[in-house]
Amino acid sequence: xxxxxxxxxxxxxxxxxxxxxxxxxxxxxxxxxxxxxxxxxxxxxxxxxxxxxxxxxxxxxxxxxxxxxxxxxxxxxxxxxxxxxxxxxxxxxxxxxxxxxxxxxxxxxxxxxxxxxxxxxxxxxxxxxxxxxxxxxxxxxxxxxxxxxxxxxxxxxxxxxxxxxxxxxxxxxxxxxxxxxxxxxxxxxxxxxxxxxxxxxxxxxxxxxxxxxxxxxxxxxxxxxxxxxxxxxxxxxxxxxxxxxxxxxxxxxxxxxxxxxxxxxxxxxxxxxxxxxxxxxxxxxxxxxxxxxxxxxxxxxxxxxxxxxxxxxxxxxxxxxxxxxxxxxxxxxxxxxxxxxxxxxxxxxxxxxxxxxxxxxxxxxxxxxxxxxxxxxxxxxxxxxxxxxxxxxxxxxxxxxxxxxxxxxxxxxxxxxxxxxxxxxxxxxxxxxxxxxxxxxxxxxxxxxxxxxxxxx
Amino acid sequence: xxxxxxxxxxxxxxxxxxxxxxxxxxxxxxxxxxxxxxxxxxxxxxxxxxxxxxxxxxxxxxxxxxxxxxxxxxxxxxxxxxxxxxxxxxxxxxxxxxxxxxxxxxxxxxxxxxxxxxxxxxxxxxxxxxxxxxxxxxxxxxxxxxxxxxxxxxxxxxxxxxxxxxxxxxxxxxxxxxxxxxxxxxxxxxxxxxxxxxxxxxxxxxxxxxxxxxxxxxxxxxxxxxxxxxxxxxxxxxxxxxxxxxxxxxxxxxxxxxxxxxxxxxxxxxxxxxxxxxxxxxxxxxxxxxxxxxxxxxxxxxxxxxxxxxxxxxxxxxxxxxxxxxxxxxxxxxxxxxxxxxxxxxxxxxxxxxxxxxxxxxxxxxxxxxxxxxxxxxxxxxxxxxxxxxxxxxxxxxxxxxxxxxxxxxxxxxxxxxxxxxxxxxxxxxxxxxxxxxxxxxxxxxxxxxxxxxxxx
Numbered sequence: 001x002x003x004x005x006x007x008x009x010x011x012x013x014x015x016x017x018x019x020x021x022x023x024x025x026x027x028x029x030x031x032x033x034x035x036x037x038x039x040x041x042x043x044x045x046x047x048x049x050x051x052x053x054x055x056x057x058x059x060x061x062x063x064x065x066x067x068x069x070x071x072x073x074x075x076x077x078x079x080x081x082x083x084x085x086x087x088x089x090x091x092x093x094x095x096x097x098x099x100x101x102x103x104x105x106x107x108x109x110x111x112x113x114x115x116x117x118x119x120x121x122x123x124x125x126x127x128x129x130x131x132x133x134x135x136x137x138x139x140x141x142x143x144x145x146x147x148x149x150x151x152x153x154x155x156x157x158x159x160x161x162x163x164x165x166x167x168x169x170x171x172x173x174x175x176x177x178x179x180x181x182x183x184x185x186x187x188x189x190x191x192x193x194x195x196x197x198x199x200x201x202x203x204x205x206x207x208x209x210x211x212x213x214x215x216x217x218x219x220x221x222x223x224x225x226x227x228x229x230x231x232x233x234x235x236x237x238x239x240x241x242x243x244x245x246x247x248x249x250x251x252x253x254x255x256x257x258x259x260x261x262x263x264x265x266x267x268x269x270x271x272x273x274x275x276x277x278x279x280x281x282x283x284x285x286x287x288x289x290x291x292x293x294x295x296x297x298x299x300x301x302x303x304x305x306x307x308x309x310x311x312x313x314x315x316x317x318x319x320x321x322x323x324x325x326x327x328x329x330x331x332x333x334x335x336x337x338x339x340x341x342x343x344x345x346x347x348x349x350x351x352x353x354x355x356x357x358x359x360x361x362x363x364x365x366x367x368x369x370x371x372x373x374x375x376x377x378x379x380x381x382x383x384x385x386x387x388x389x390x391x392x393x394x395x396x397x398x399x400x401x402x403x404x405x406x407x408x409x410x411x412x413x414x415x416x417x418x419x420x421x422x423x424x425x426x427x428x429x430x431x432x433x434x435x436x437x438x439x440x441x442x443x444x445x446x447x448x449x450x451x452x453x454x455x456x457x
Numbered sequence: 458x459x460x461x462x463x464x465x466x467x468x469x470x471x472x473x474x475x476x477x478x479x480x481x482x483x484x485x486x487x488x489x490x491x492x493x494x495x496x497x498x499x500x501x502x503x504x505x506x507x508x509x510x511x512x513x514x515x516x517x518x519x520x521x522x523x524x525x526x527x528x529x530x531x532x533x534x535x536x537x538x539x540x541x542x543x544x545x546x547x548x549x550x551x552x553x554x555x556x557x558x559x560x561x562x563x564x565x566x567x568x569x570x571x572x573x574x575x576x577x578x579x580x581x582x583x584x585x586x587x588x589x590x591x592x593x594x595x596x597x598x599x600x601x602x603x604x605x606x607x608x609x610x611x612x613x614x615x616x617x618x619x620x621x622x623x624x625x626x627x628x629x630x631x632x633x634x635x636x637x638x639x640x641x642x643x644x645x646x647x648x649x650x651x652x653x654x655x656x657x658x659x660x661x662x663x664x665x666x667x668x669x670x671x672x673x674x675x676x677x678x679x680x681x682x683x684x685x686x687x688x689x690x691x692x693x694x695x696x697x698x699x700x701x702x703x704x705x706x707x708x709x710x711x712x713x714x715x716x717x718x719x720x721x722x723x724x725x726x727x728x729x730x731x732x733x734x735x736x737x738x739x740x741x742x743x744x745x746x747x748x749x750x751x752x753x754x755x756x757x758x759x760x761x762x763x764x765x766x767x768x769x770x771x772x773x774x775x776x777x778x779x780x781x782x783x784x785x786x787x788x789x790x791x792x793x794x795x796x797x798x799x800x801x802x803x804x805x806x807x808x809x810x811x812x813x814x815x816x817x818x819x820x821x822x823x824x825x826x827x828x829x830x831x832x833x834x835x836x837x838x839x840x841x842x843x844x845x846x847x848x849x850x851x852x853x854x855x856x857x858x859x860x861x862x863x864x865x866x867x868x869x870x871x872x873x874x875x876x877x878x879x880x881x882x883x884x885x886x887x888x889x890x891x892x893x894x895x896x897x898x899x900x901x902x903x904x905x906x907x908x909x910x911x912x913x914x
Contacts, residue, residue, distance in 0.1 A: 189728050195749035199732050201794070202746075203723030205662035210748065266660030271646050275656050289659075291667065292652035337658070 002031040006072035009079040010036040017397030025051035070094045101127030112417040125419040127396035129158040135426035153366025157224040159250025163356035170317045172252030174349045176357035193230035197243040208260035224248035258317045265289040270338035277335040283326040321348045357384040359391040373447035380440045402429045459488040463529035466536040467493040474854030482508035527551045558584030569874040582876040584853035586615040592883035610823025614681040616707025620813035627774045629709030631806045633814035650687035654700045665717035681705035715774045722746040727795035734792040740783040778805045814841040816848040830904035837897045859886045
């Protein structure tokens with residue numbers, strides 16, 4: 001009897017996930033039921049594979065959904081994060097294990113006692129970020145502690161970018177994931193972190209000017225701006241004593257300074273609707289945020305307002321996305337500035353058919369061992385193959401698939417609502433990921449603390 | 458039988474309001490019941506006046522509150538705005554007219570049919586701003602229309618400031634009203650207005666750099682930043698056709714540029730709690746918002762971060778409020794940045810016993826009459842007498858008191874939930890206010906539209 005895996009939601013991030021299961025189906029004795037509103041969108045090779053069944057499923061159809069969960073041996077939910085909870089409740093009712101790549105919501109967290117009581121495993125946050133970041137960080141941190149080291153500093157950065165060979169615009173950026181999340185990134189409150197024991201807060205309108213740089217051999221220099229949640233993992237990772245905790249988002253150098261122009265103008269605001277948005281030209285959109293003048297050009301007003309010198313290279317970035325174009329029109333009714341900006345950027349930043357994406361992750365671990373301060377940096381670069389087999393789909397989907405099989409095979413045993421910070425989880429998965437080209441390089445570097453270059457003498 | 462006026466809430470803004478009623482009590486045959494949680498805080502002259510009774514009242518005591526409303530002929534609510542609705546419902550139940558100085562809330566608006574049905578008058582927004590602004594604007598606008606003019610432009614500005622003789626700090630500002638509202642001013646969404654037919658939006662972090670100037674004879678130059686709500690009165694004032702609508706808050710020149718430093722740093726943020734706020738020095742508070750450095754001073758980091766030149770006069774404004782003081786401590790537990798900033802500012806900006814405040818209002822009316830574009834500017838300056846008899850209390854309290862008497866005497870007749878935009882309301886009140894020194898000066902000036910100086914040739 002094959003073990004039955006139910007995958008709910010077969011969107012674009014599931015290519016590698018499904019391929020992994022299908023590759024192992026014969027040797028591991030698996031049958032994969034793929035439940036989706038429209039499973040006919042899947043590639044022919046998946047649809048006709050002898051170890052798959054397709055299940056057209058509206059997840060709001062309680063009866064059909066419960067039936068599918070009941071028949072499975074384990075459930076993988078690749079649905080949008082807010083929809084996991086319904087599946088999770090079914091999994092409790094029918095005593096099934098569950099795997100998701102999403103953050104543990106409050107509702108999910110609340111299920112922990114019920115999950116434990118039934119001896120079940122609900123593994124969450126086992127994609128890329130969250131996911132590979134947890135696993136790769138905990139592996140190094142546990143290693144440092146095993147030697148008797150004490151953590152002083154942890155910084156972690158991730159970015160979804162475009163691969164060098166497809167990197168052909170001035171922003172060195174294209175949308176490789178949900179564009180709306182990119183436009184709204186950093187909003188909703190100040191970024192909070194701790195550096196050398198001092199709490200620091202960055203308001204949204206300064207976020208993109210407080211970047212720091214990092215180099216990755218063979219890939220050049222990147223920059224990162226702070227995430228809102230740098231302290232969220234302090235207790236999870238056992239880093240209560242660490243003096244520096246910082247999480248950030250990676251971009252190519254210069255992106256943040258240019259993006260800051262949108263922030264300063266107010267173009268990323270999603271809190272109000274612009275009057276008469278539909279049919280407005282990109283130029284008129286830009287002018288909404290500039291002082292009125294009966295004579296001066298939108299260009300000069302913007303240059304003056306944001307103090308952009310004549311020879312500042314950010315200027316050509318604005319021209320490249322047609323921000324001053326009087327003919328291109330916004331097609332959205334009752335749109336917010338953020339929605340209008342998203343349309344403008346999608347015009348320029350959508351991946352072409354043959355474009356490849358790139359995932360970059362960078363960790364810094366500062367610690368004291370035998371009375372000496374030391375530092376390990378670790379980084380990972382993964383390149384996509386094409387628009388379907390993206391680096392994003394690979395790094396999100398493979399850990400989910402691997403965890404599913406490990407649970408099925410009894411190699412992950414810890415019960416409850418959990419995230420992949422246990423050795424029994426991260427050791428086999430990080431090892432197996434290497435054979436798929438998901439490899440971390442580690443370097444011992446001098447411990448310099450924060451902003452080393454600013455230290456006098 | 459005297460007419461019975463019930464005044465609920467006798468806070469610091471009610472000095473002139475009560476004096477007005479007491480002065481008229483004998484001639485108009487009034488009895489004033491002053492209901493407050495602690496009416497013993499009132500001045501002796503009010504407490505012992507033959508035409509008053511004091512009623513200690515917890516407004517959440519339904520029985521006592523209803524009894525008080527039932528016994529009154531008219532009710533004046535000087536409570537915080539959110540508490541009016543309870544009083545309003547009592548007034549409907551017992552068929553009483555009501556007067557408040559607050560904005561009409563959604564809940565209040567919803568009572569309109571019930572109020573009309575009973576032939577009642579609920580007069581709101583009849584203080585200073587809202588209040589005197591409505592009345593003075595509508596008087597000029599109605600006058601222009603009566604001559605056959607068509608409105609093109611309406612701009613309106615109000616500010617609560619410190620009187621010139623008490624103006625002795627570098628900010629030319631002290632708190633004359635609720636300090637919390639000053640710290641949070643402009644937050645909660647982009648400012649929206651229309652200039653020469655073009656919609657304009659200013660995000661919060663640019664609000665204090667988009668000021669405009671105005672001169673008032675004898676008082677010098679002022680500046681104003683945009684309010685969020687410039688379009689709210691478009692329909693109320695019948696200005697659907699006007700090309701320019703702008704409302705703003707008046708400050709002394711230079712205030713906004715300096716205030717913008719707090720905004721840029723993130724010190725006005727009220728959305729999160731700072732770790733370990735209690736006992737933090739003012740200097741440490743400032744450092745929360747600056748990049749970490751093991752060696753550089755808070756002063757230099759701030760100068761660099763905000764690009765403040767050595768000779769920039771905003772710098773001494775920061776020093777004056779002790780922003781770099783390592784000894785002065787925040788006394789608040791679990792405080793937001795905004796609450797901490799408020800404490801720091803209250804240290805410096807609280808009115809001294811003999812300090813006098815000042816209210817400034819400035820309107821611009823652009824219109825076309827007989828084919829010619831014309832403009833009328835109108836302004837008002839009111840000075841306070843002392844810390845109790847403030848210009849704020851006068852300009853808020855007197856219109857409320859006058860409207861109450863006009864309703865009692867049947868001179869205001871229009872029923873429903875309303876604001877003072879009708880001739881029957883504004884004509885007698887603006888006239889009577891003049892005898893109290895609340896006087897508008899009007900000037901015919903050349904119509905220049907907006908930003909006249911930027912028009913070439």
